[in-house]
Amino acid sequence: MGISVPALMGQLLIGLINGSFYALLSLGLAVIFGLLNIINFTHGAQYMLGAFVAYFLLQKAGLGYWWALLLVPLVLAVFGVLIERLMLKHLYKLDHLYGLLLTFGLALIVEGVFTNQFGSAGLPYSMPEKLTGGYNLGFMFLPTYRAWVIVASLAICLGTWFVIERTKLGSYLRAATENPPLVQAFGVNVPRMITLTYGFGVALAGLAGVFAAPIYQVSPQMGSSLIIVVFAVVVIGGMGSIMGSIVTGFALGIIEGLTKYFYPEASSTVIFVIMAIVLMVRPQGLFGQR
Amino acid sequence: MQTEAKQAAPAEAPTLASRDELWEARYHRVGFVVLFAILAAAPAAVYPVFLMKALCFALFACAFNLLIGYGGLLSFGHAMFLGMAGYLSAHATKVWGLTPELAILTGTATATALGLVSGIIAIRRQGIYFAMITLALAQMVYFFCLQAPFTGGEDGIQTGPRGKLFGLIPLSEPMAMYYTVLVIFAAGFFLIHRIVHSPFGQVLKAIRDNEPRAVSLGYRAERYKLAAFIMSAALSGLAGATKAIVFQQASLTDVHWGMSGEVVLMTLVGGLGTVFGPVVGAFVLVAMESYLAELGAWVTITQGAIFVLCVLLFRRGIVGELEAWLRRRRNR
Numbered sequence: 001m002g003i004s005v006p007a008l009m010g011q012l013l014i015g016l017i018n019g020s021f022y023a024l025l026s027l028g029l030a031v032i033f034g035l036l037n038i039i040n041f042t043h044g045a046q047y048m049l050g051a052f053v054a055y056f057l058l059q060k061a062g063l064g065y066w067w068a069l070l071l072v073p074l075v076l077a078v079f080g081v082l083i084e085r086l087m088l089k090h091l092y093k094l095d096h097l098y099g100l101l102l103t104f105g106l107a108l109i110v111e112g113v114f115t116n117q118f119g120s121a122g123l124p125y126s127m128p129e130k131l132t133g134g135y136n137l138g139f140m141f142l143p144t145y146r147a148w149v150i151v152a153s154l155a156i157c158l159g160t161w162f163v164i165e166r167t168k169l170g171s172y173l174r175a176a177t178e179n180p181p182l183v184q185a186f187g188v189n190v191p192r193m194i195t196l197t198y199g200f201g202v203a204l205a206g207l208a209g210v211f212a213a214p215i216y217q218v219s220p221q222m223g224s225s226l227i228i229v230v231f232a233v234v235v236i237g238g239m240g241s242i243m244g245s246i247v248t249g250f251a252l253g254i255i256e257g258l259t260k261y262f263y264p265e266a267s268s269t270v271i272f273v274i275m276a277i278v279l280m281v282r283p284q285g286l287f288g289q290r
Numbered sequence: 291m292q293t294e295a296k297q298a299a300p301a302e303a304p305t306l307a308s309r310d311e312l313w314e315a316r317y318h319r320v321g322f323v324v325l326f327a328i329l330a331a332a333p334a335a336v337y338p339v340f341l342m343k344a345l346c347f348a349l350f351a352c353a354f355n356l357l358i359g360y361g362g363l364l365s366f367g368h369a370m371f372l373g374m375a376g377y378l379s380a381h382a383t384k385v386w387g388l389t390p391e392l393a394i395l396t397g398t399a400t401a402t403a404l405g406l407v408s409g410i411i412a413i414r415r416q417g418i419y420f421a422m423i424t425l426a427l428a429q430m431v432y433f434f435c436l437q438a439p440f441t442g443g444e445d446g447i448q449t450g451p452r453g454k455l456f457g458l459i460p461l462s463e464p465m466a467m468y469y470t471v472l473v474i475f476a477a478g479f480f481l482i483h484r485i486v487h488s489p490f491g492q493v494l495k496a497i498r499d500n501e502p503r504a505v506s507l508g509y510r511a512e513r514y515k516l517a518a519f520i521m522s523a524a525l526s527g528l529a530g531a532t533k534a535i536v537f538q539q540a541s542l543t544d545v546h547w548g549m550s551g552e553v554v555l556m557t558l559v560g561g562l563g564t565v566f567g568p569v570v571g572a573f574v575l576v577a578m579e580s581y582l583a584e585l586g587a588w589v590t591i592t593q594g595a596i597f598v599l600c601v602l603l604f605r606r607g608i609v610g611e612l613e614a615w616l617r618r619r620r621n622r
Binding site: 033039087090091094096097098100101102104105106107108109110111112113115116224225228229231232234235265268269272273275276279280283 | 364366411412414415417418419421422423425426427429430433434437547551554558586587588589590591593594595596597598600601602605
């Protein structure tokens with residue numbers, strides 16, 4: 001079997017793009033899980049909301065892509081803070097599964113409302129002018145926008161990692177993950193920290209939605225199937241480390257891209273198969289601690 | 291409470307715990323009689339197809355409840371057992387020409403095997419991870435069903451006539467079909483009741499409440515959890531296979547993650563870990579869906595809203611609240 005370099009590189013690029021989304025979304029899930037002990041099932045719906053808010057900004061307010069990059073995370077963070085203050089707050093003393101059920105219900109509501117309004121068809125979102133076109137690398141064509149998404153999400157992932165692992169704010173956060181009452185005893189406002197953390201995680205999902213809007217079409221269903229794959233990514237990586245979820249996200253995107261080239265029939269299931277294998281060999285996940 | 295204890299003969303005064311058990315057994319007996327009396331008479335008043343659909347989902351929810359209510363494991367992928375069994379049951383009827391009871395057995399056996407394989411993988415983690423793993427495995431099954439040639443992809447399988455039960459009773463008669471479904475439901479329901487109250491069920495509850503302690507007492511927690519998972523899968527399969535016979539079709543809807551969410555919701559609405567809760571929850575939700583069916587996405591929105599309300603305000607569910615009320619009244 002001959003290997004066609006442009007086709008292989010094309011699939012690799014798609015894999016890297018998907019990997020950027022997996023990394024951004026699983027990073028948000030991991031940050032939220034670390035402090036709230038809740039798996040945020042609404043994450044996919046919030047990603048979809050991010051894309052829709054960008055779409056509305058353009059259609060109703062005439063604000064383009066660059067404004068969306070700034071405003072969408074803020075809007076989504078406010079949305080997240082409201083959810084945390086009004087609902088999630090009441091569940092911390094209960095079994096963690098209730099958080100999963102609540103956020104699942106919220107996801108159904110958000111998706112249902114948007115399906116009602118916009119149907120299942122996707123809406124187009126035009127690419128920002130500065131990022132159209134591309135580079136000819138000789139062995140393949142690299143569209144500028146896709147390169148931008150990969151670089152930008154990598155930067156955001158690494159920036160988040162730096163803040164959490166290397167700054168004072170991050171050390172409070174990590175300490176509160178370990179032992180909230182003790183951190184509170186030192187005069188840190190832990191409940192506010194929890195609220196803002198949830199808002200931040202949701203903002204990450206919204207940002208991923210803005211990145212996705214020009215590549216995929218903006219549709220109510222864009223989040224739900226993606227989030228299940230991201231759950232598998234999270235299980236594979238284990239939620240113990242921030243860097244772990246970034247690395248796993250990108251790696252699995254690339255593996256998926258390669259599968260699409262070498263054995264396309266398995267491309268939609270390969271991540272789940274890897275998940276099954278990892279669970280048999282190392283149940284806590286590649287980067288997880290017991 | 292105090293006066294009652296004094297009135298009882300001192301030699302044979304039952305302990306508080308055993309009196310509680312006696313009360314519970316009586317409550318269950320009364321519940322069974324009322325439930326099955328209503329179900330036996332229901333076709334006179336209610337559209338049989340609605341009843342059959344609700345009964346299939348009730349069995350599905352009871353099977354799901356076996357795992358979450360008594361094993362403490364929240365599966366978010368139970369649609370794979372319902373859907374796969376449905377496909378195999380429809381395929382057996384259509385392509386292999388099997389009679390309905392053999393088709394149902396084929397479907398159930400498939401779900402059992404799938405339960406064994408997915409159970410081995412899923413029980414390696416607990417809690418939230420268990421939910422995510424089952425969801426991911428079910429999504430894998432969904433993609434398989436979307437691509438595999440025998441499932442008919444987006445179209446599903448249409449089987450044609452229902453055939454004759456044991457080659458004798460024509461199931462095209464609505465009443466024959468209804469009572470067949472009722473018998474299957476009753477068999478599954480009592481089997482679950484027996485499992486829960488057997489020594490096996492007691493060990494399962496012990497593991498749910500305190501796994502390290504159960505392990506230290508010498509029970510192999512993994513095996514008990516796997517066994518519960520397989521039983522739950524098999525009974526979900528029974529529900530799915532029967533449903534495929536009733537509706538003469540199998541489709542992607544039944545393997546979709548939405549179905550996994552729906553069975554969680556049915557059990558939550560009725561009451562997690564209660565005997566009758568899943569049945570009540572299934573009837574409530576199937577009724578709601580048939581009323582709202584024409585409104586499209588409103589079904590999803592309503593389901594989501596019920597989820598949120600149940601989790602925030604109403605965690606015991608309908609039957610759970612009723613039981614709590616009965617207990618309070620008795621202890622007054």
